[in-house]
Amino acid sequence: MTRLKGRVTLATVAGSAGVSVATVSKVLNGRSDVSPATRARVQEILEKHGYVGRRPEPARRETIELFYQGVLNAYSVQVIQGVVEAGQAAGVDVVLNAHPPHPQASSSGRAAPWIRDIIGNSRQAAIGITSQLADADLAALARARLPLVVVDPANIPQPDVTSVGSTNFAGGMAAAQHLLSLGHRRIGYIGGQPTSACNQARMSGFRSAMDSVGVEVPSEYIWLSDFLYDDGVAGGSAMLDLRNRPTAIFAGSDEVALGILEAARARGLRVPEDLSLVGFDDTEVARLASPPLTTVRQPLREMGAVALRTALQLAAGEQVSSHHVELATTLIVRGSAAPHELSSVAAS
Known part of the structure; x- marks a missing residue:
């Protein structure tokens, strides 16, 4: 069989095989109404001459917008990983966009530009991580009927906003109870913003455990700023410079705990000999810290996966069991907290 010259088309293949263009098309499309002999002859010619048909239009996949406000850290990376892995399993695409932190409600009552961009991108749903959304943003998403799921919302979520988090109150209580069981009574808390829902829950759990044994927490033993390393350094420095400094500190995040470790090191204090420390999150940095952090584990990747699956349920018009x-959460005991000794009291 001689090779056809020039551009090979359906018509040239049909002419060489002695069949109609429609028959060649049926062979290419896998139709069954072609005799085996004709099919074999056409396929032989197609293969012989390297016929390449038009590229088929790619199947349109569902796309979820995942947005994050602020600087990416170990916490957010694990949540994002959970969202992406669940998206792969569900056969949907996940588009990650970062936006300015803590947007303020516009005086004009208009949604933020990046919210309008999400609505205009024809997404099936949106997922936000530790995001603070103004009323105008939520109203715009509701008008567009774009489902929204927020992981650990930075502000108190409205009742009709679907969110995913962890048992922060129970986690805060477990952290305090662990330190109390080690004999500590002067225990400080360094956490996130006062308006943060997860911060309020962690601090409430901490206070509840302290109240249960009749231990009062002085105002100077509470430091609220953010869940970042620099906040741990600042809060730790202020607390450890107190004349009657705490013998233990519960940090609202592992990153804050690392900052407290640095503040203690700068003052010649050893952890856990001179200061016991418990973190929150159980990110990779908790295991790599020196000493390794005792911390409250949040199932961060699973939180991301649940957010993705919930977003798809809402996009499909299904009812979710809970908003x-x-x-x-689970307390993970490592090496940063130790029994309180009289020598520590004397050293303080």
């Missing part, structure tokens, strides 16, 4: 899902 707020809380996954269980």
Whole structure:
């Protein structure tokens, strides 16, 4: 069989095989109404001459917008990983966009430009991580009927906003109870913003445990700023410079705990000999810290996965069992907290 010259088309293949263009098209499309002999002859010619048909239009996949406000850290990376892995399993695409932190409600009552961009991108749903949304943003998403799921919202979520978090109150209580069981009574808390829902829950759990044994927490033992390393350094420095400094500190995040470790190191204090420390999150940095952090584990990747699956349910018009899902926290004991000794009291 001689090779056809020039551009090979359906018509040239049909002419060489002695069949109609429609028959060649049926062979290419896998139709069954072609005799085996004709099919074999046409396929032989197609293969012989390297016929390449038009590229088929790619199948349109569902796309979820994942947005994050602020600087990416170990916490957010694990949540994002959970969202992406669940998206792969569900056969949907996940588009990650970062936006300015803590947007303020516009005086004009208009949604933020990046919210309008999400609505205009024809997404099936949106997922926000530790995001603070103004009323105008939420109203715009509601008008566009774009489902929204927020992981650990930075502000108190409205009742009709679907969110995913962990048992922060129970986690805060477990952290304090662990330090109390080690004999500590002067325990400080360094955490996030006062308006943060997860921060309020962690601090409330901490206070509840302290109240249960009749231990009062002085105002100078509470430091609220953000969940970042620099906040741990600042809060730790202020607390450890007190004349009657705490013998233990519960940090609202692992990153804050690392900052407290640095503040202690700068003052010649050893952890856990001179200061016991408990973090929150159980990110990779908790295991790599020196000493490794005792911390409250949040199932961060699972939180991301639940957010993705919930967003798809809402996009499909399905009812969800709860507007707020809380996954269980677990205390992970490592090496940063130790029994309180009289020598520590003397050293303080």
